[in-house]
Amino acid sequence: MSILVNGSSRVVVQGMTGREGSFHTERMLAAGTKVVAGVTPGKGGETVCGLPVFDTVVEAVAATGADVSVIFVPARFAKTAVLQAAEGGVRLAVLITEGIPVRDMSELVSELGLDDGPVSERPFVLVGPNCPGVVTPGECNVGIMAATLFSPGNVGIVSRSGTLTYEIAMGLTRVGLGQSTCVGVGGDPVHGIGFLECLELFEADPMTAAIVLVGEIGGDDEERAAEYAATHLTKPVVAYIAGFTAPPGKRMGHAGAIISGSSGTATAKAAALEAAGIPVARRPDETPRLVAEALAEGGHHGAEIGR
Numbered sequence: 459m460s461i462l463v464n465g466s467s468r469v470v471v472q473g474m475t476g477r478e479g480s481f482h483t484e485r486m487l488a489a490g491t492k493v494v495a496g497v498t499p500g501k502g503g504e505t506v507c508g509l510p511v512f513d514t515v516v517e518a519v520a521a522t523g524a525d526v527s528v529i530f531v532p533a534r535f536a537k538t539a540v541l542q543a544a545e546g547g548v549r550l551a552v553l554i555t556e557g558i559p560v561r562d563m564s565e566l567v568s569e570l571g572l573d574d575g576p577v578s579e580r581p582f583v584l585v586g587p588n589c590p591g592v593v594t595p596g597e598c599n600v601g602i603m604a605a606t607l608f609s610p611g612n613v614g615i616v617s618r619s620g621t622l623t624y625e626i627a628m629g630l631t632r633v634g635l636g637q638s639t640c641v642g643v644g645g646d647p648v649h650g651i652g653f654l655e656c657l658e659l660f661e662a663d664p665m666t667a668a669i670v671l672v673g674e675i676g677g678d679d680e681e682r683a684a685e686y687a688a689t690h691l692t693k694p695v696v697a698y699i700a701g702f703t704a705p706p707g708k709r710m711g712h713a714g715a716i717i718s719g720s721s722g723t724a725t726a727k728a729a730a731l732e733a734a735g736i737p738v739a740r741r742p743d744e745t746p747r748l749v750a751e752a753l754a755e756g757g758h759h760g761a762e763i764g765r
Contacts, residue, residue, distance in 0.1 A: 472527055493509060537562040544570055577651055594638070597610075619674055
């Protein structure tokens with residue numbers, strides 16, 4: 459099994475006729491993803507990569523049975539695209555677009571109830587914005603991540619950083635530790651699902667034996683994840699936090715990655731995670747060893763986690 463997407467997911471690409479949409483449609487198809495249609499208002503009837511393009515998500519879902527949307531549209535159209543995805547009936551939307559105004563995201567969270575109740579009970583789930591997407595290796599690749607860096611297995615990854623998602627997955631793959639699903643939730647301050655929702659889903663997934671949480675400076679997502687893990691999880695968790703050398707008050711990459719005073723530092727986040735019994739790597743290349751040790755201590759062996 460997996461979380462969010464699998465080999466049965468049927469994907470519609472909003473913005474498929476654009477440069478980024480068409481390019482990543484080809485890559486998703488090459489990875490074996492069941493991309494079934496595209497959506498670009500005013501371009502219904504065209505084809506991209508041999509797939510039909512519709513004017514609306516409603517039409518695409520009705521014609522193809524799509525249940526997942528991946529969105530490649532300019533920031534000014536992103537809010538409307540997400541609303542159309544929800545109204546169209548998909549259960550999951552992955553918003554790749556960066557630079558979306560915080561106000562637009564705040565309104566989406568409120569209007570769609572994106573943080574209401576357990577994630578498993580929500581009729582519509584959003585991943586992103588400013589994220590690399592979701593990969594269930596060997597089954598479905600929704601977004602911009604290179605499928606060759608991942609391998610099927612039982613280690614779940616949830617990450618605020620796109621680049622570190624690839625790097626840590628590749629490190630795990632190199633030592634034979636495959637992944638169940640890898641979720642890049644994005645680094646914007648207002649977003650769809652985050653650490654807590656993904657930890658909830660990984661805990662319930664029978665094929666996920668261990669979880670890697672990849673955080674960065676800014677905000678308190680990692681501290682809240684530490685508290686949640688200590689009280690709700692039975693599976694081992696390993697973390698990596700980027701930004702131990704980041705200077706206070708300086709934004710580092712993502713809109714949410716900024717330290718304010720003593721709050722939000724990598725050191726503070728690592729302390730909270732370690733207090734909850736979660737080992738924290740100081741370098742990305744330390745993560746595979748910590749995962750292997752966590753699996754061994756939990757009664758699992760590295761050779762057992764490949765599928």
